[in-house]
Amino acid sequence: MEKITFRNSDMLWDISALVLYPPNFNPSQKYPLIVSVHPFGSCKEQTSGAVYGKALAEAGYVVIAHDASFQGESGGFPRYVEEPAQRVEDVSRVIDYAVTLPYVDADRIGGIGICGGGAYIINAALTEKRLKAVVGITPVNLGRLFREGFSQFQPITALESMAAQRTLEARGEELQVNELLPPGPEAAVKLGLTERDVSEATDYYKTPRGQQPGGATKMLFSHAQKILSWDAFAFAETLMTQPVMAVIGNKVGAFGAYRDGMEIYGRSVVSKDRQLVELNDWSHYDLYDKSEPVALAIARVTPFFEAHLA
Template sequence: MESVTFKNRTWDVAADIRVPEGFDPAKKYPAIICAHPISSCKEQTSGAIYAERLTALGYVTLAFDASHQGASGGEPRYLEDPATRVEDFRCAVDYLVTLDYVDEDRIGVVGICGGGGYAANATMTDHRIKALGTVVAANYGRLMREGDLSPDAAVATLEAIGRQRTAEARGAEPHITTYIPSSPEEREKAGVTDVDIVNAVEYYRTPRGQQPGSPNKLRFSGLEAAVGFDAFHLAEVLLTQPLQVIVGDVPGAFGSYRDGFELFDRARSAKKDIFVVQGASHYDLYDQPKYVDQAVAKLESFFAENL
C-alpha cells in the first residue's frame, strides 16, 4: 500500500493505492476505486476490507478520503457536500489514467453505504467508469429529506439550516454536530434500539472500527445541498454501465435495502444484478467475514466479467 494524493479543484485528496502481489509496473491492470460510507474514512471498510480483498483478486485499488474529511484537504472541514463528493470520483479517475500500469478501459467503482449512492451518481456522468458495484448503497439525500418521517421534515430541516447559516454569517461559530450517538452508553441513554444505529455506534465509536479519520463530526450549515440531492436522479437515462447491487436482508433506519432495490430498478444498465445477503444487516456487510465473504465473491465474478 502507498499513500498518495490527487487534486480536486485546489486541494489534495488523500488516498491509499494498493497493487496486487507480484505487481509488474510494465503490465496493465484493471483498477477499482473504493468509496467509503458517510462519516467514514479510507482506513475503515472501503480500504481495510474491500480494497484489501479486491487487491488480493488482482486489481489495483484506490481508496480515498472524501474532500473536507479525513486526511483530505478542503475547507470548511466536516462538510458533506454531494457535488464535491461526486467530483472526488471523477478526480480519482483522472489520477488513475495517469498511471502507466492502469488500463484506462478497465476502471470500476465499489461504493459502500453513502459512498455507494455517490458512486452511482458519479458513474452516470463519468463513463470512463466501466462497471459499478454497490454494497448497502444509501441515498443520502433521501435520508436527509425523511428526517423524523413527518411530511414537513425536509422543510423544517432547511429552515433550521438557514437560521444557522444566518447566525454564522453574522459571526457565530459553526455548529458542528454528530452523525450518531458518541458512545454505546449515550445511545442506550437515548433509548435508540434500531439495528442500524446500534451497529453504527458499535462500528464507529468502539475499537471494532473506530479510526481518527472518522471523528463523528458534521458541519450542520453545509447541509442544504444534501437535502435537495437524489443520488439516483437520471439513473434510468444515464446509468448504462454494468451494475452489481449488494444489500443485506435485515432492514434498518438507513434504508439501504430499499435504496438498493430502487437503484436496481431505475438503472438503465442492460447488465445488472441485485444480490441479497441473507441474515445480514447494513453494518454486517462492513466487516463481518461471514457476510463480507459473500459480497466479495459476488464482486469477484461481476468485475471478472465486466472489467
C-alpha cells in the same frame, strides 16, 4: 499499500488516498483499477480501504480508496462538509489522477462504494463513463435519508434551520458541527437509541471494531442544505448504461439501504447488466466488516468485475 496525496490542475486542495496493489505487483504491467468510496462519516482506513479495497487488491486490481474532500486527511475548508456533488466530483478527480499512472489501464476502471459511498459511485457512473462497472455495497441514497429520517420527515424545517445557522456563522458565530452518533454503545442504550442501524453504526464507529482517527462521524450543519435536494438515482432510467450491482442485507434498518438497493436495481432498466444480491440474515453494518457477509459479497462482486473489466 501506499498512502498518497494528489492535486489535479483544476483542484484547490489535495486529496489523500490509499493505493492498494495486487500481489506480485509489477509497475511495468497494466492493471484494472477500482475506485473505492467510503461511507458518510467514514474514511479511507475503514471499510472502503481495509475491507473491500483489500479484498479487491488481493483479487488482482489496483484499488484507490480516498478520503472525501473536507473530510479525513483530504483538504478543503470548512471541515466536515458532506456535499453530494463534491463527493461525486471526487470520484472523477481520482480517475483523472489514476489515468496518469502508467500501470493503470484507462479502459478498465470500475467503482465500489459502501453505504452513502455506494450511492455516490452509482450516481457518478450516470455521467462518468470512464467507469465501466459499479457496485454499491448496502447503498444509501443520502438525499432520500435526509428528507425522511434525518429531518424527521420535515425537510423544509431542516432547511430553514440550516439557513438561519449559516447566517449566524457568516456574521462570525461559531460553526455548528453536529456529532451524528452517541459516544459509545452504552451511551446509545442509555439514550434509548436502540434502532438497528443507529446501534450498529455506534458499535462500528465508536469502538475499536472500526474506529479510526479520520472517521469523524460529524457534519457541518449549516452546509448540508444541498443534500436535501439531491437524489442519487435521478435519471438512472436513462443514464445508468453500465453494469451495476447492488448488494443488500435483508435485516432492514432505518437508514434504508435495503429499499435503496431495490430502487436502483429497478430503475437501471438500460444497464448492460444489472444485478441485485440479497444476503439473508445480514444487516447494513454487518456488510461493513464481518467476515461471513463480506465473503458472500466479495464472492459475487469479484466475478462481476472480472466479467466487465476483463
